[in-house]
Amino acid sequence: MDYKNFLSGVSGFEWDSANISHIAKHDVASEEAEDVFFDTKYVISEDIKHSTREKRFVVIGKTIK
Secondary structure, eight states, X not given: OOHHHHGGGOOOOOOOHHHHHHHHTTTOOXXXXXXXXXXXXXXXXXXXXXXXSSOOEEEEOOOOO
8 A cells, every 4th residue: 555645635643642752762752753754755664563453654764853
């Protein structure tokens, strides 16, 4: 599946407190994590290893920082 096309209609992100504290452990703010989607060369794929109960994805790209 072309996940980039799938995500093309996304207008924003919703972060819960658990996800915010998880990425903070890696010294990343939610705004910086969202920057990856503005990198024209980002890569996204399904994270099958961690998708036991819900669809999860791995995104690799650059941030402004």
